[in-house]
Amino acid sequence: MISDDPTPPNVTLEEIARAAGVSPSTVSRILNGTVRVSSEKRQAVEQAIAQFRYRPNVLARSLASGRTDTIGVLTQTVASPFYAEWLRGIEEALYEPGLTPVFVSSRWNVEEERTRVEQFIARRVDGIIILHGQLDESRLEEFSRQTPIVVLGRSLEAGPTLAGFPIDNVQGAFDATHHLIAQGHRKIAFIAGPPNHTDALERLVGYRMALEEAGIPFDAIRVEQGDFVETGGVAAMERLIDRGVGFTAVFCANDQTAYGARLVLYRRGLRVPEDVSLVGFDDVPTSLYTTPPLTTVRQPIYELGRQAAEAIVGLIRKEPVTSSPAPLSLIVRETTCAPRSAESRAASSG
């Protein structure tokens, strides 16, 4: 909707053919290495290509061949350390098979999400990778009939062109909470994620399960609402403290939330982990460098990205897809320790 002039002077395959004194098909063959061509003609063609700086028109090629060698990648936002790492995994894994990822974000909007997928299909991408997403399963199933789809972070009824890679948030959250309990904490607060976000909900479940298993009664007063970003962590932690709720540890629904919480702790003069233990979720790259380094549940994000990429390639090739994503793991760093009241028994050297 912008340009108003005709296509810029672009050299075409036909012109190359003419210049090299061969037929268009021969040029095409050389370009794609389809069949052998006499080195004589090949020379001529290659020279013409170089001379005219010829670049094949990908659009025309795709239109004719029915392939675009392109994978549509849909995320909620591109502006997050979490997604960035994930995209990198996809990108690297797609590089070798010669596929190009096209990243697009739906900015947390379901409507836009649907539009984006439709755009992908309209662009005839060879496959689509969706991270989470809020599209309902039937819709996904429908779309997948037009283009293979892999959804990361969701459990889907597998089909020949649809695969879901669930992520075990419950287990991860359980482990994190359990770790705190094992260190002697009983009053463990939880800063949740967006109430409509599946991951967030599952993490809450894991938290509750660990509590229950340890015979610690769940108390809603220790649960605050966050939003998966720093500001939400700040607000939640402030409410938690101001309300006078007692706690010796805080489990945050993700790392960014933990960053926000950690800042409030700092402002209030509460030390981490001596006064309050802190655990995050995701293991975003920066979490290794917070002060002190954050104990968190590691999602092998980069790996998951790679796997999603490999899965979509498999789907495209109609190969069987093994959907067993890498497991989450608790990474104990330095934001957790035994609560002070238990110090006498712990006798750690810190």
Next chain:
Amino acid sequence: MISDDPTPPNVTLEEIARAAGVSPSTVSRILNGTVRVSSEKRQAVEQAIAQFRYRPNVLARSLASGRTDTIGVLTQTVASPFYAEWLRGIEEALYEPGLTPVFVSSRWNVEEERTRVEQFIARRVDGIIILHGQLDESRLEEFSRQTPIVVLGRSLEAGPTLAGFPIDNVQGAFDATHHLIAQGHRKIAFIAGPPNHTDALERLVGYRMALEEAGIPFDAIRVEQGDFVETGGVAAMERLIDRGVGFTAVFCANDQTAYGARLVLYRRGLRVPEDVSLVGFDDVPTSLYTTPPLTTVRQPIYELGRQAAEAIVGLIRKEPVTSSPAPLSLIVRETTCAPRSAESRAASSG
């Protein structure tokens, strides 16, 4: 009941035309709103479109129209908090004009960078935005003859289809260093960026200029090599301390470097800012949440992204492009303060 909704693989415009009893051109017209059509036929067509779930093939459309409504965006990596924010700016600004960004990264590889740009051209993107990039100017000039190009972070001789948006790294680094000096620091260390990176070099220049202006002799012993990521900051800071170089403040070539340096300080029991003041560069989103929040030079990344996007749109429309990027600004937060006293050398010896 068997579904009467088989969703044929690929419905085409022609089939819609047939189903609606009109000619392909009429369908096309309705799709593009080119000219008025009788509401009678329009009805029929729209119904057919809905019924068959028809989605126009973008490839064919582009091939025929010579327009892709797409902007190629080339970054070094997609896995950086810095780039993410920048991409978001581009994405938002391109949304309104109806353009779709295609993000691709060259992974710090010059060769790949060239390949990517060529791919963009082969895909007939309407324009290209490059962040920094290592392509030499003549090459860029050449490429820009095929497709308009905007380069952010570089100063380029402007042409009708090429524009560079330089960023004043020197000034930013000068301000940061000056801030430290103004607070009484005299022994200011500098952790540099990659030696072949223009931004890194310019920041070093700014550092030296501020020193010089204040009559403080430059001492290479206080300059350590980093690499713009956390690990480099860690290594550099360790060398700085282990070597017994005295300093009361450290200026880091970027925020990620500062994160690494800050961790070493923490490990060594040096407080920030009481024992050592710390300044970064970029103002990555997380820097607001480090402990304590990082004093840094703010690059209005999001804004720059928007501007780059607007510039490329301008170039495409052949409108004059005003290339005056938003200036950098020092954001004083909590990692800097006056040095304790002349005696207190942070790393005075081991």
Next chain:
DNA sequence: TTGTAAGCGTTATCAG
């Protein structure tokens, strides 16, 4: 091996 020719799905140019 190499050339010919028929598409691929739309848009665009002209007549009606």
Next chain:
DNA sequence: CTGATAACGCTTACAA
């Protein structure tokens, strides 16, 4: 307003 009919640039049987 509407419908033929060329492009658009390349791939790919099908022949030669």
